[in-house]
Amino acid sequence: MQTQAIYMLLAAVGLLDPASATLLRTSMPLMGWNSYNYYNCNPNESIIKANAQGLVSLGFDKLGYKWVTTDCGWNANYRDSSGQLVWVSSRFPSGGKALGDFLHGLGLKFGVYSGGGYYQCGSTDLPASLNHETTDANSFNNWGADSLKYDNCYSTSNTTMVDNTSPGAVSPTRFETMSKALGAVSRGIVFQVCQWGVGENLGIWAPPIAESWRISNDIQNNWKSIWRIANEVVPYYKYTKPGAYPDMDMLTVGLGALSHEEERFHFGLWSIMKSPLIMGAPALTSATSSQSLATLGNAEVIALNQDSLGEQARLVRRYTEEEWDVFVGTLSGDRLVIGLANWKNGSTAASVDLASVLGISSATARDVWAAQDLGTISGTYSKTLAPHQLQLLVLSNVAKTSATPKSAGYYTATDATLSGSAAKTTCSSTQCLPAHAKVGFIGQGPAAAAVTFNGVKAATSGTKLLGVDFINYDIATDSAWANGSNTRNMTISVNGATPKRWAFPISGGNWFDTGRLQIEVGGFKAGDNTVVFRAATDGQYAPDLVGFEVFE
Incomplete structure (x- = not known):
């Protein structure tokens, strides 16, 4: 770094x-x-x-x-x-x-x-x-x-x-x-x-x-x-x-x-x-x-x-098991472009809470591929996406909201209890942000690892937004010609519920450059919770884990 x-x-x-x-x-x-x-x-x-x-x-x-x-x-x-x-x-x-x-x-x-x-x-x-x-x-x-x-x-x-x-x-x-x-x-x-x-x-x-x-x-x-x-x-x-x-x-x-x-x-x-x-x-x-x-x-x-701002869209939500993503980019003229991406071979029901995901209360929407004006959208926008469909929406007249999720606490990887092959690495003051440390070698198989966080606070029960800070630089080079994906899979389980899998993309330019994946995880209860991270694929490592933030 x-x-x-x-x-x-x-x-x-x-x-x-x-x-x-x-x-x-x-x-x-x-x-x-x-x-x-x-x-x-x-x-x-x-x-x-x-x-x-x-x-x-x-x-x-x-x-x-x-x-x-x-x-x-x-x-x-x-x-x-x-x-x-x-x-x-x-x-x-x-x-x-x-x-x-x-x-x-x-x-x-x-x-x-x-x-x-x-x-x-x-x-x-x-x-x-x-x-x-x-x-x-x-x-x-x-x-x-x-x-x-x-x-x-x-x-x-x-x-x-x-x-x-x-x-x-x-x-x-x-x-x-x-x-x-x-x-x-x-x-x-x-x-x-x-x-x-x-x-x-x-x-x-x-x-x-x-x-x-x-x-x-x-x-x-x-x-x-x-x-x-x-x-x-x-x-x-x-x-x-x-x-x-x-x-x-x-x-x-x-x-x-x-x-x-x-x-x-x-x-x-x-x-x-x-x-x-x-x-x-x-x-x-x-x-x-x-x-x-x-x-x-x-x-x-x-x-x-060709928009004059030249800003790349960002991945703001990933629903891996449902296999769809939300991308958001800023355009000139105070507009936004939204990409709802269905990776599945079948249809999927996409639903986006405009306040929590985009930070807006309402906007005028246009479906770009359909060349159709949708009028004003607010609350939750829902769309059944066809197999391998990317719906592009351009939002104008955007009204922002302060009713976005608020942080309920941050938990660093060094706060966790480690088992199996999982091991902590201390990073420099410019690495593995914000914790300056990470847990790697989160593997499956004979050395199956678990990264367990106890006492994770939640004010209410239900599904929570997590911002997972991770590192993945397992880029597909030679393997790209065959099965490379540039992802590492990790499961998350809350309070002993069935683990759910997410595919984590490349996070940055090396094995110390942190990225954040915003995901929604169910199973929380009011009070203290136990959250466990594991590798999802036998014989393969999960991404390195820096920490995660819980939002209410």
């Missing part, structure tokens, strides 16, 4: 921004098209031009989709006599400058691709930019590039494509070097870090040097990939602002992998989290369904992403 404090100090005084001179920042997340999700590392000049023309013909450029990026596979397997990267002539006969001129002629932006390693991703011999940062930045500048996506393959070796463990593989140094090189050229170029969210403190070191920063391993063509990435982006609200955005990876809308409802969920979640909206499907009506194009072209949802 000392490293994090140093980064924050340097960023605050401007000493961690080596590219402050000309490195381009945009006021809103980038929107555009990238060749990788559909064409993999096999793009060519005709493909890029046809899809760029498709954006314009379909009117997507007028919605903001202006950045067209040729991803991996564009260059030859050698540098020329002056050490510069070369566009492979068999697929890009006109070269980079001509391609950039073509895109600019359509009113679009020209995005290029390289990486901070020896080779590009998806290849064994196509050179990337490690140790050639200045030369390559000048090439990008001369071609008229407007943005650079900077990947992370072959970071420490010219034989190992993906390395998520070596110190050099997760270090920010290579990205800072390229950011500085881009800042030294005459043309403003947007820098997009694609480091996959590995290593510590990405939210600290990346925003000062880049417009956006990939927070996860690659998105896959399946629903569980949406869940995985959603659980990793949660803590980045602390670092998101105009010109600094968490990149949840390119959109799979239109690739035939998700249902219509899932595509709208995917697009809506990326929008309210302020991720760049980079289309991965062909921008051609013959290759992409009209339903998918309508999702990608929904102007109201796009407006949520």
